[in-house]
Structures are given as C-alpha cells and as structure tokens.
Amino acid sequence: MTEKYLLRCPGCGRSFPDRYTLNCPSGCDTLLRTVYAERRLTLRSLPGIFRYKDWLPIEGHLRVDAGPVSYESERLARELGLLHLTITFSGYWPERGAGMETCSFKELEAQPTALRLREKGAGGVIQVSSAGNTGRAFCQVSGLTGAPVVVVVPTAAAGRLWTTVPAENVCLITVDGDYSDSIAFGREVCSLPGIVPEGGAKNVARRDGMGTVMLDGTLSAGRLPDYYFQAVGSGTGGIAAWEAAERLVADGRFGPRLPELHLSQNLPFVPMVRAWEAGRGTIVAEDMPDAEASIARVYADVLTNRHPPWGIRGGVRDAFLASGGRMYAVGNEDARDAGRLFAETEEIDLDPAAAVAVASLARAVEEDLIDPGKHILLNVTGGGYERAAEDLDRYPVEPFLRVAAGTTLDGDLRDDVEVWLAEQGVAAYA
Numbered sequence: 001m002t003e004k005y006l007l008r009c010p011g012c013g014r015s016f017p018d019r020y021t022l023n024c025p026s027g028c029d030t031l032l033r034t035v036y037a038e039r040r041l042t043l044r045s046l047p048g049i050f051r052y053k054d055w056l057p058i059e060g061h062l063r064v065d066a067g068p069v070s071y072e073s074e075r076l077a078r079e080l081g082l083l084h085l086t087i088t089f090s091g092y093w094p095e096r097g098a099g100m101e102t103c104s105f106k107e108l109e110a111q112p113t114a115l116r117l118r119e120k121g122a123g124g125v126i127q128v129s130s131a132g133n134t135g136r137a138f139c140q141v142s143g144l145t146g147a148p149v150v151v152v153v154p155t156a157a158a159g160r161l162w163t164t165v166p167a168e169n170v171c172l173i174t175v176d177g178d179y180s181d182s183i184a185f186g187r188e189v190c191s192l193p194g195i196v197p198e199g200g201a202k203n204v205a206r207r208d209g210m211g212t213v214m215l216d217g218t219l220s221a222g223r224l225p226d227y228y229f230q231a232v233g234s235g236t237g238g239i240a241a242w243e244a245a246e247r248l249v250a251d252g253r254f255g256p257r258l259p260e261l262h263l264s265q266n267l268p269f270v271p272m273v274r275a276w277e278a279g280r281g282t283i284v285a286e287d288m289p290d291a292e293a294s295i296a297r298v299y300a301d302v303l304t305n306r307h308p309p310w311g312i313r314g315g316v317r318d319a320f321l322a323s324g325g326r327m328y329a330v331g332n333e334d335a336r337d338a339g340r341l342f343a344e345t346e347e348i349d350l351d352p353a354a355a356v357a358v359a360s361l362a363r364a365v366e367e368d369l370i371d372p373g374k375h376i377l378l379n380v381t382g383g384g385y386e387r388a389a390e391d392l393d394r395y396p397v398e399p400f401l402r403v404a405a406g407t408t409l410d411g412d413l414r415d416d417v418e419v420w421l422a423e424q425g426v427a428a429y430a
Contacts, residue, residue, distance in 0.1 A: 005036045005057055007204065010314045018057060020120040022202040031314035033243065034204045040251050041215060048099070049108055052212045055247060057205050058115045064144060066107050068213045069098040070220035073378075075345035076358075080365050084375040086225065088217040092384030093348050094391070101164040101392055104351060104382040105213065105237075106137035109206040113198060114141045114149075116205040124194040124426055125150055125171075129186035131179040131233070131302045132160035133351070133382065135172075138198075139397050143167030148424040150195065150417075151397075152186040154178055157301075161397040164388075171420050172397050177405030178295050179233075180306040188409035193428040194421055201236040201309040210237050211244030214259075217377040218248055224255040225377035227325070227370050229262045231356035233303035235272055235316035237379065238263045242319035259377065260325035262370070263316075264360035266303045266353075269294040270329040272310055276320065277327070281311040299332040300352035326369065328360035335359045342380075351382025 006015045011028030015035065024030055038054045046053060048067035070088040077085035089098050090105030100107045117126055127150040128138045135151040140163045142149045148169040153161060155174040173189070175181045190197045201207065218224050224245060230237050238261050248254045265273050274287040288294070288306060295304040309315040320327075339355030341362070342348070350358070361378055364370045401416060409417065422429035 003037065004059065005034045007032045008035045018120055020117055020196070022197070022199045029312055031202060031239065031309060031312060032204055033314065034208055036247070040253075041219075041248065049111055049209060049212050052215050055211070055215065055244075056112050056208050058112050059119050060115060062111055062115060062141075062145065064111060066100045066111070068105070068108065068216040069093070069096050070217045071096060072220070073346065076342060079341065079345055080362060081372050082365065082376060083373045084221070086217050086221045086375070086377050087346070087380055088213045088220075088377060089348075089380045089383065090213065091348075091351070091380070091382050092388040092392075094387070098384065101388060102133070102136045102140045103385050103388050104133040104137055105210065105379075106134045107140065108209040108212055109134065110137035110141045112205040112209040113203055114138070114145060114147055117196060118147065124196045124428075125421060125424060126198050127152070127186055127189050127195050128198045129153070129179075129183040130157070131182070131304065132157035133302050136161055136163070139163050139167045139170050140165070142169050143395075150189055152182045152189065154182055155402060158399055162394045163397065164392045164394060166395050167397060169424060170397050171400045171417065173401045173403065174399045175403055175405055175407070178292065179304055181405040183307070185403060185407060185409070188407070189417065191409065192414070192417060192421070194426040201234055201239065201315070207236060207240040207243060210240035213237075213379050214241045214244035214248070214377070218254050221375060221377070223375065224248055224257065225259045226374035227262055227376045228259040228379065229264070229357050229361045229364075229376065230379040230381065231264045231266070231300065231303055231330075231353045231360070232272070232316075233305040233353075234308045235263065236309065237381070238316055239309070239314070239319050241379070242323055245323070258323045261320055261323045262325050262328065262360060262364060264328040264330050264356050266298040266300045266335060266356050267329050267331045269298050269304050271306070272308055272316060273327045273329045275310055276317070281317060283308065283310050297332075299335045300356050302353050303356065328363060330356045330359045330363070334363070338362055348383050349386045350380065351385070354380045354382050357381070
C-alpha cells in the first residue's frame with residue numbers, strides 16, 4: 001500500500017482509495033473503515049488532534065490547538081473507590097491544557113471532516129444535521145477556516161449555536177421538531193447541487209477523529225483500558241473507540257485485549273439499551289415508546305437519536321459483540337447528581353451527556369459490574385462551559401431559515417438556499 005490509507009468495506013472486503021466516500025461502491029450496507037499504512041502509533045509535533053495525524057484520513061492539518069486531554073484522576077477515583085481511572089476530557093479547561101472552545105468533543109469530528117472534504121475533491125458545501133453540539137463545532141471550524149457550512153438543528157437547540165470567532169459563512173436552518181426532523185430536512189438540503197452530506201456515522205473522518213480519545217487515554221495510561229465508559233446518542237463514539245482500540249492492539253505495544261464498552265443513554269429515551277437487552281439486531285418501535293414525549297423529558301437531549309447505526313455491519317451492536325460490555329439506562333436525577341459530584345471532585349462543570357457517563361460509572365461500581373482494581377477510561381465528552389463563558393467571546397449564529405417539521409425544500413425555500421450558495425461561490429450557482 002503506497003497511499004497513506006485506503007477505505008475497506010467490512011462486508012465484501014473490497015479496498016479502494018478515498019474520494020470522500022461514504023458508502024461501499026459494491027452496495028454493501030456497512031460502515032467503511034480506514035486502513036492505514038502506518039500500523040504503529042506515532043505522535044507528530046502538531047497542535048491538538050493533529051498529533052495523531054497518521055491515524056486520521058487527512059494529509060494536512062489545521063492550526064487549531066484543540067484535542068483530547070487525558071489525566072489520572074485522584075479525587076473522583078478515590079470517591080468511587082477506583083485504583084486506575086483515566087479521564088479523557090474534551091472541552092475547555094485551560095489548567096489541564098484543554099482548548100476546545102465550543103466545550104464539546106464534537107470538535108474532534110468537525111476538524112478532520114472539514115479537512116477531508118477539502119482534500120478529497122468533493123467540492124461544494126458540507127451539510128450537517130445536529131442536536132446542537134455537532135452543529136456548534138462545525139460552525140466553529142467554519143469561523144476558523146472560512147469554509148461554508150449548512151447546519152440544520154431543532155429550533156429549541158438554536159441557542160447552542162455559537163462560536164468564539166465570527167462565523168460568517170454559516171447557513172443555519174432551524175426545524176420545529178426534534179433531532180430526527182432535523183436529519184430529515186438535512187436530506188432535503190442535500191438534494192441541491194453543490195451540497196455534500198457530512199455523513200454521520202458513515203464518515204470515517206468523524207469516527208477516527210473521535211477515536212483519538214482512545215488513543216490519548218491509552219498513551220496517558222501506558223496501556224489499553226479494561227473498561228471504556230461513554231454516553232451515546234448515535235453510538236458512533238462507541239464504534240470509534242472500538243476501531244481505535246483494534247488499531248492499538250495491532251500496534252502491539254499497549255496490550256492484547258479490547259476494552260469492554262460501557263455505553264449509556266438517558267432515560268426515558270433509551271432505544272439501544274432496549275435493543276441490546278432484548279438481543280435484537282435492529283431498533284424497532286417498541287424500543288422507542290412514545291418517542292416524542294420521551295425525548296422531551298431527557299436531561300441530555302443530544303443523546304436522542306432515533307436512527308442510530310445499531311445493526312449495520314460495523315455498527316454499535318458489532319462493537320459490543322467484539323468487545324463485550326453493557327449498556328446503562330441513566331435517569332435524569334442520577335445524571336445531575338453525577339455532574340455535581342464531578343464538579344466537586346475534579347473542579348470543572350460537565351455537559352449533561354458527560355454527566356450521564358459519570359453516572360453509569362458510579363452505578364457500575366455500586367452494582368459490582370466492574371473490577372475497581374482494573375484500568376478504566378472515562379470519556380468526558382464535554383465540559384468547561386462556565387469557564388469558557390468567563391474567558392472567551394461568544395458570537396451567536398443567527399438562523400437563516402426556520403421551517404416546520406416535515407417541510408420539503410421547494411419554492412421560495414429552495415430559492416433562498418440557492419441564493420446563499422451563490423453568495424458562497426459554489427460553482428453550480430455561479
């Protein structure tokens with residue numbers, strides 16, 4: 001293999017060069033994987049996430065010093081009775097060297113995705129559907145690079161769309177509905193020439209970017225963890241952890257065994273928990289009873305994805321089958337209590353989703369589901385909002401359009417987006 005990496009389909013086994021490819025050319029229903037020429041992890045003298053450049057599907061790098069930061073916990077570990085707890089923090093925490101100014105690990109996805117799009121010649125403008133945090137991360141990257149982006153979010157999440165630098169090339173569309181409604185309208189937007197879907201779980205840049213959490217935590221501890229804890233909405237972070245761990249096992253220096261995946265969702269919306277406990281390979285309606293009302297009641301609404309990559313080849317279920325582990329259904333009060341415990345012991349505030357992960361760790365200890373003497377990696381997927389509000393400027397991203405759930409992109413709406421694309425210099429509208 002002479003190229004830095006190839007894409008491989010885990011279904012048919014076909015390998016091929018990347019052209020910002022999201023699907024197997026043979027039509028297999030799988031998540032493509034990157035296969036890197038460099039089998040040993042080597043750190044580069046680059047900022048943030050790009051120190052792991054050899055295992056990212058990119059050639060260049062951005063001048064952004066934002067990546068995961070790992071450390072050995074003392075106070076939280078002592079409170080929970082754990083001997084080896086590594087925390088990987090993705091947020092804003094200057095004292096720890098954490099510089100993700102949007103306070104979310106979604107920056108790990110946005111940076112390599114934007115760069116991959118630029119390098120692989122897809123052209124056009126990237127479209128992202130989000131419950132808030134992912135959209136904010138892509139707006140931030142747009143502000144830093146000038147690359148245009150179309151972001152679709154629920155109207156209720158519009159207040160989460162802010163940046164710490166002016167972002168003048170963002171088309172923000174809000175949908176009067178939930179995250180799934182945003183995804184549906186995002187597909188409408190992608191029918192326009194010049195719009196490129198970001199791809200979600202099918203985007204290898206997103207998964208490998210998130211996988212740097214496993215890389216960073218493993219290097220910090222000097223070995224692969226026995227257990228990996230994270231809260232999930234789509235479960236893509238769990239897939240990314242599994243894939244990164246497999247590369248580390250193949251490296252040969254960090255241990256021979258994959259860590260168990262301990263993934264959590266927020267009650268009452270827990271479709272993957274229900275599917276896993278029932279032994280189902282697909283998410284069905286009974287896994288999401290009264291979905292709209294359940295989504296409205298959760299503490300961490302970024303964890304509410306109705307269409308997670310559960311049963312697809314290479315998806316969340318396969319990750320569990322390969323790695324072992326379990327799923328947790330965490331109530332709102334338990335999550336809030338865990339967030340307060342983390343703030344008291346580690347002295348930084350948490351994103352609600354990260355608090356769900358901490359709560360699942362506390363339950364695993366309380367119910368003797370893990371060995372407290374083994375090595376644990378806790379993925380804190382966001383935090384530091386209070387500190388960021390003190391230190392950094394915030395620029396709200398103003399909505400360009402607001403639409404109802406179920407809206408189709410035609411008539412005046414289509415014309416409005418096409419005018420915006422023309423202003424961005426997209427060739428199809430020049």
